[in-house]
Amino acid sequence: MLGDSMKIWYQVTQYMRPRWLSFSCKDEDCDKHDLPSRAKRFDSFFSQLYCVPLASCNELICKDFFLYMESNQFGLFATSTAQIHDAPAVGGAVHGVPSIEKITFHLLRLEDGEILDKKVFSNDFVNLTHNMGVFLYDDLLAIVSLRYQTIHILQIRDSGNLVDVRAIGEFCREDDELFLNSNAQLQLPGNHIENHMHQGQPNLGNSFLSGIKQRLLSFIFQGLWNEERDDTLRIQRLRKKFYFHFQDYVDLIIWKVQFLDRHHLLIKFGSVDGGVSRNADHHPAFVAVYNMDTTEIVSFYQNSADELYLLFEQFCDHFHATSRNSMYMNFISSHSNNIHALEQLRSIKDKASSSAQFVKKMLASLPFSCQSQSPSPYFDQSLFRFDDKLISATDRHRQSTDHPIKFILRRYPYSLKFKIKPGPEAGSMDGRAKKISSFLFHPILPLALSVQQTLFLQPSVVNIHFRR
Numbered sequence: 001m002l003g004d005s006m007k008i009w010y011q012v013t014q015y016m017r018p019r020w021l022s023f024s025c026k027d028e029d030c031d032k033h034d035l036p037s038r039a040k041r042f043d044s045f046f047s048q049l050y051c052v053p054l055a056s057c058n059e060l061i062c063k064d065f066f067l068y069m070e071s072n073q074f075g076l077f078a079t080s081t082a083q084i085h086d087a088p089a090v091g092g093a094v095h096g097v098p099s100i101e102k103i104t105f106h107l108l109r110l111e112d113g114e115i116l117d118k119k120v121f122s123n124d125f126v127n128l129t130h131n132m133g134v135f136l137y138d139d140l141l142a143i144v145s146l147r148y149q150t151i152h153i154l155q156i157r158d159s160g161n162l163v164d165v166r167a168i169g170e171f172c173r174e175d176d177e178l179f180l181n182s183n184a185q186l187q188l189p190g191n192h193i194e195n196h197m198h199q200g201q202p203n204l205g206n207s208f209l210s211g212i213k214q215r216l217l218s219f220i221f222q223g224l225w226n227e228e229r230d231d232t233l234r235i236q237r238l239r240k241k242f243y244f245h246f247q248d249y250v251d252l253i254i255w256k257v258q259f260l261d262r263h264h265l266l267i268k269f270g271s272v273d274g275g276v277s278r279n280a281d282h283h284p285a286f287v288a289v290y291n292m293d294t295t296e297i298v299s300f301y302q303n304s305a306d307e308l309y310l311l312f313e314q315f316c317d318h319f320h321a322t323s324r325n326s327m328y329m330n331f332i333s334s335h336s337n338n339i340h341a342l343e344q345l346r347s348i349k350d351k352a353s354s355s356a357q358f359v360k361k362m363l364a365s366l367p368f369s370c371q372s373q374s375p376s377p378y379f380d381q382s383l384f385r386f387d388d389k390l391i392s393a394t395d396r397h398r399q400s401t402d403h404p405i406k407f408i409l410r411r412y413p414y415s416l417k418f419k420i421k422p423g424p425e426a427g428s429m430d431g432r433a434k435k436i437s438s439f440l441f442h443p444i445l446p447l448a449l450s451v452q453q454t455l456f457l458q459p460s461v462v463n464i465h466f467r468r
Helices: 176-187 211-227 231-243 246-250 272-276 306-314 327-331 339-351 355-363
Strands: 006-009 012-018 046-053 067-069 074-080 099-109 114-124 134-137 140-145 150-156 162-168 253-259 264-270 285-291 296-302 405-409 416-420 435-441 447-454 461-466
Touching: 067 134, 074 134, 114 140, 114 162, 134 253, 140 253, 211 231, 211 246, 211 285, 211 296, 253 272, 296 306, 306 355, 339 355
Parallel strands: none
Antiparallel strands: 006 012, 012 046, 067 074, 074 099, 099 114, 134 140, 140 150, 150 162, 253 264, 264 285, 285 296, 405 416, 435 447, 447 461
């Protein structure tokens, strides 16, 4: 949810606009007043502008995926077929990564719902949950193919076209494939060359490592080489730190990517198991900064490195790459720009039983998911204090309780300003059932949606929260 509208997805995409106001109260205690019957209806809060069918044949709309391009009022939706978990690893695919027969990205003009362009990935796997596998920065779009280990960079033109810019993975420069094929052609008898490429992937008999993997190994090797001046110590260090772990580095796959700016990517590497796991935090991982112009790895850290954590603590806002057109996104509270958020972080750090585990937990969020934070002023930690275990600006499922979530003023008189209660008004009938909640706040209006779910496939409870 971004801009001045909210989107609610079914098998057709319905574009809703909030209607304001249908009811107000001037008394000090507004809770004693019942809402008028009209104000209780859904259409008193939202009006439908249009309805667009997206999913076709056996595709379903990915309800956890949506990206918004503010400058052109474009919206990016996704549909896909079901996952195939035991798909064979053919055509250079990574063994153990599921396959999806068809993934379609739809670019819509939000003004009238017209579909401007589509981008289809066949027999591939892109993690669409909470936008994890796709990142939008200005007019640049990065889509991560987990199955074929390729970062597809696209540009969204003002005309509404999705244009391929480059693919980073097997090749890094645009002429890498031409160079390798030219050399292979010289080596084959009769100048005959077979092309077994699938989406830029070589056949399984190819002994070359991918271009991005070669860049990574070169950076690690050169860093260790330059740490020692004595040749004997240098060889010992390389044996211990590089050659001993060589196969571990080779086996790393790309998990996730985000833009840091128009030229640099923050790339997360890890094992195959962690890349497809719902809880990847328990798997070892590394992050690297990659320069798309020079095709070089600029830096490389394990996700438990103290040096990386210090950068994260002091310059957290630099990891949140926001569009130049989204000025209000620059006011999201973080421990880099808000003293209360910093004090809260340091309090958690002081209470942690293990410093290494704390650092790893904090860095597990890198790279950040695109448009995963709400700019709502209700999450401004200079204005309100709240339990961030139950609610925060970050879009993710959280533990839910039957008790209301309290928002307390930061300034005098430090009073309770308002409460939000997800779930049924009378509370849950089964207090033992584990419940999770997610929240969707309007960036400007005092309006929010909460969705409470249980782990036993009971119907979800959707509440509309508004200021009386």
